[in-house]
Amino acid sequence: MVRVIAALLLPIAVPAVLTAVLWALPGHPAEIVCPPGICDGSEALAERWNLHKGPWHFFSNWLAQAVQGEFGNSWRAQPGVPVAELLLQSLPQTTQLLVLSMVPLIVGSVAAALGWLPKRLDPLWQAIGLVPAVILALFCAAQVQIEYGAMSHEGWPAMLRLLLGALVLGVADSALSGAITGTRGVFEAELRQRYIQIALLRGETPLSNALPNVLPALIGQFRARALHIMSGTVVVEVVLGISGLGELLFDGTLMQDFGVVLAAAWAFSLLSAALLLLQGLLEVMVALWVRWAPSGVVEPAEVAP
C-alpha cells in the first residue's frame, strides 16, 4: 500500500518540490530559471513559464500540461524542438540501456542463488565494483572511438555503445557485486531456517522451499539496483554518446534549459514510479503464490487415521 501511494505521489512530488525550491531560493523564480547573464527579459520569461502568478499557478499549469504530454519547446539545448519529441526520441534508448544492464545483475544473482559463484571470489567483484562508472565508460568510449571513429552513432557501433554502456552500468558502482552478495546473503539467511532442514528431510530441494520466501526481499533489492542504474545512465549516456534521457537531462542542465530538465526529470520519476508499482505487483503475486500451498502438501484431513 505504501509503495502504491509513493508511486502515485512521485510524479507529483518532483514538480512540487522543484516549485517549492524555486520560490524558497532568494531572487525571482524567473531569474533562477534563467539567470540574467544568460537571458534577457525576466518578465516575459516569467509569463511564458507561468511564474508570474505564484507557485500554485505554475505547479498546477505545468502538471496539467504534462499530463497531456505538452512540455513546450526546448529553448537552449535544442532550440525550437518540442520537448515531448525529444523525450520520445530518447526514451527508447534509455529503456534499452536499463533492460540490458539488468542482464549481468540477473545472471550474477541466479549464479549466486544456485551456488555457482564461489564466495572467495566476492572480494574480486567488490574490487571491480569500486570503479566508478565514469572511468569504465571512459575506457569503453575510447575503445569505440579508436575502432569506429568519434562520429560512429549508427549501426553496429551504436549497438556496441549501447552494449558497453549496459555492461558498465551492470558492473560499475558495486551493481554486480551488490547483486551477487545481496542475493547470496538473503539465501544464506533463509537456508538456516528450520523449515528448510525439515524440507530436506522430506526429500525436497532447499531452493524450491526458500524461493517464495526470499523473493520479496530480492525484488526490493532489484528495484533499488534498477534505480541506481537509472541514475548512472546520465554518466554512461554522455560519455558513450548514447542519445537517451540521461544525456538530454544533462545537456538541459548544462545549457540551463529549464523546460527540458523538468520534463526529463518528470520522465525519470514516471519510470521510477513504474518500478515501484512493479515491485508492489510482484510482491502481491508472490504472496498469492505462497498462499496457494505448494503441490504435494498433504492436508491434515486427508491423512489416514
Place this chain on the structure above:
Amino acid sequence: MRTSLTRKVALAFGLAALAVLLLMSFFAPENLSTPTALIGGEKGPLEVPPFGTDERGIPLLEYAMQGASIVTLPSLVSGAVVMLLATVAGLVRCAGLTWVDSVIQFGSELVGSLPRLVVVLVVALVLPVDWKTLLPIGITWALLAAPGAMDEAAATAGRLGGERFVEALRAHGFSGVRIYLYHVVWMNLRPVIVRQGAEVTMQVVFLEIALSYLALRRNEPSFTHSAAEFSWATLLYQGYTALLGSPLLHSLFTGLGLVALTAGMAQALRVAARAR
C-alpha cells in the same frame, strides 16, 4: 588478534589517505602555473616529479591539489550529514518513538525512489550562480543517500532489541547519555554509521569527477567549481586523450591513482570500524 591488527592497519591507512587529501587541499594553489608551451610541453614523472606535466607544461601536481581542494571539504561534510541522520534513525528506533519511525520510513520510501543523479542535476539547475559549488550538490546527494543509511541503522538498533535494550541498560543503572551515546551509538551503530559516511564521502568525490568530466566533454564549465579551478576530471580527460594516442598516459595514471586513494580511504575506514 589478527582481526584487531587488520583494523589498526586499516585505520592507519584510512587516516593517512585522509591526511594526504587534507594536505593537498590546504596547500592547493589558487591558480595554476603559467603554461610553458601551447602544445608538446608534456614531461613524465621522472622529469618533473611526482606526476609530470600536461601538454602545456603545467605540473599535474597542481591539478591534483586543486582537485583535492574542490572535493575534500564538501565530501566530508556530506559524509557527516549521512552519519548524523543515520545516528538519529538508530536512536529513534531505540527510543521507541514509533510515529517518528513511521514518518522516517515513509519519507525514506519516497526519497529513496528518486534516481539520485537526476535530483542532483535538477538541484544544479535551480541553484543560483553564486551557489554553484560542490557543497550544496554533495549535501543533496547525502540527503538522498540518507534513507538507506537510516534504514540500516534503524534495523541494526532494532536487532539490538530497540526499546528493550535501553530498558535493560537502565535497569543496570546507566545514565541516558551513556546508554545512547556509548552503548547504542559507539558500541553498536558505529560500523554502520562509519561505513555509510565513508561511502557517501567517496561517492561525492566520484560524483564531482563524473559531473566535471561530463561538462569537459561538452566544453562547458562544471557546476561543481569555478571556471578558474581544475578538478581531477581534467586529469582523466587528459588520460582519455592519451588512450586515443596523445602522450599523456601519466595523466591517466595520476587521475586513477587519486580515485584509488579515495576509494582506498573509504574502504579502510569501513574495515577499521567493523564490528568485533
